[in-house]
Amino acid sequence: MLSKIHNAFPITKKCTYLNTPSSGLTSKKLIDFRKQYDNGIHTDYKKIDFLEDEQIDSLRTKIQKYFKAETAEIALLPSFSIGLNGIVDALPKHAKVLLLKGDYPSVNLPFEFRDFQIEYAEINENLEHNIDQKLERFQPDFIALSVVQFLNGIKIDLSFLQQVKKTYPHIQIIGDATQYLGTEKFNFDESAFSVIGSSGYKWFNAGTGNAFFIIDKDFLAALNPKSYGSNSLLTKPDGPFRKTGFLEPGHFDMHSLKSLEVALDFHYNEIGIESIEAQIKSLSLKAFNAFSKRNLLSNAVQKRKIHSCIFNLNRSEADLKKLLDANIVCAYRKNGIRVGFHYFNNEADLTNLLATLDEI
Structure with missing residues (x-):
């Protein structure tokens, strides 16, 4: 399944794309x-x-x-x-x-x-x-x-x-x-x-x-x-x-x-909405826990029992530039770096994001 998804969205082979909240990717099928x-x-x-x-x-x-x-x-x-x-x-x-x-x-x-x-x-x-x-x-x-x-x-x-x-x-x-x-x-x-x-x-x-x-x-x-x-x-x-x-x-x-x-x-x-939902929820939960551990989330988000697959991280606009330089695509929105996890994202994308954030 992972190979099929990466072939469907070739750009995911070249970067870590976490900017779906701004704009989703265009699949090869849609381009064709x-x-x-x-x-x-x-x-x-x-x-x-x-x-x-x-x-x-x-x-x-x-x-x-x-x-x-x-x-x-x-x-x-x-x-x-x-x-x-x-x-x-x-x-x-x-x-x-x-x-x-x-x-x-x-x-x-x-x-x-x-x-x-x-x-x-x-x-x-x-x-x-x-x-x-x-x-x-x-x-x-x-x-x-x-x-x-x-x-x-x-x-x-x-x-x-x-x-x-x-x-x-x-x-x-x-x-x-x-x-x-x-x-x-x-x-x-x-x-x-x-x-x-x-x-x-x-x-x-x-x-x-x-x-x-x-x-x-x-x-x-x-x-x-x-x-x-x-x-x-x-x-x-x-x-x-x-x-x-x-x-x-x-x-x-x-x-x-x-x-x-x-x-x-x-x-x-x-792809199927059941598979999509399972992948998004699994990865988003791991992201939520990792971001919380690093104190990257607002108190309001950390205190809620439910959340989506979109996160605003407590990092600067200068840090956004470093993420973009590392081929991690995301956006700056109101005092934080916004990322979102779609079904074409995987644990390697999260690991890459966390490792880069830990370094800068």
């Missing part, structure tokens, strides 16, 4: 597909447009399958940020929204620049308790949050969100799963989310320009959309509106969306 696709549309005009509808339907169906979202609607977009703005525009004005302080800007900004009543819960070792306290006092209509925090990898307890939904069934939960989906199994139909979205360029290794939203049908029916275009229609020029058409007003970027399909098929069919 893109070349074939580009050549194909220049030699066969039918591939440009005539098969678009069935290709889009195929991708929607696969997303429903891979994320156990059989009863949900699927919207396909260029990015998570575009999709969330479209959804936020369709929410009731002056609604009460609970956000997390310091969450990813593409989660918070769409709400902050519109007419909502907003309060914030702190992101720390007591994240769930902080949310609970806000729910009791603020009584929000919506909660919007990242499943995994981009800065330090703090992960919300999904069972806690299910309990929130039982206690406050009227609250609609909107999730950014860009740093989460693809790292472990996920069942939308059994989750607490009314809507969840993800860009494809990180943990799916699908390249840029593609994203999707999984939307509960009842949530969708209650929206008041503001964005429409020709592509919002089932048939042009005067057909009925598609249910997710307000999120897809313009033409589809088939090159990017087909790239997402190829990447998802490789992720879920060829």
Whole structure:
């Protein structure tokens, strides 16, 4: 399996790549597909447009399958940020929204620049308790949050969100799963989310320009959309509106969306999400213990019972340069070096990182 993965991502033979939280790698299979696709549309005009509808339907169906979202609607977009703005525009004005302080800007900004009543819960070792306290006092209509925090990898307890939904069934939960989906199994139909979205360029290794939203049908029916275009229609020029058409007003970027399909098929069919989850969790636990021993993690992260595969290490920007010079690819984010472990990483990558950190 390890040889297969390294052959699929040739760059892993040349460096220790720990920068998936910034951008996933592009597999050889995806690169080959893109070349074939580009050549194909220049030699066969039918591939440009005539098969678009069935290709889009195929991708929607696969997303429903891979994320156990059989009863949900699927919207396909260029990015998570575009999709969330479209959804936020369709929410009731002056609604009460609970956000997390310091969450990813593409989660918070769409709400902050519109007419909502907003309060914030702190992101720390007591994240769930902080949310609970806000729910009791603020009584929000919506909660919007990242499943995994981009800065330090703090992960919300999904069972806690299910309990929130039982206690406050009227609250609609909107999730950014860009740093989460693809790292472990996920069942939308059994989750607490009314809507969840993800860009494809990180943990799916699908390249840029593609994203999707999984939307509960009842949530969708209650929206008041503001964005429409020709592509919002089932048939042009005067057909009925598609249910997710307000999120897809313009033409589809088939090159990017087909790239997402190829990447998802490789992720879920060829590698398998069970194997991916096992590898990520095993390596991340070893990393957590090693980082804790070296006092590289914040107190908030060390005190939590659950964590993701993303870590922010208490080292300087000068140390980042030394890691990059040692062919260890990662990034500097808010006073620390951020690393993330995907299924193409292994214990040798962790050992290399630790040895280099110990030397500098």
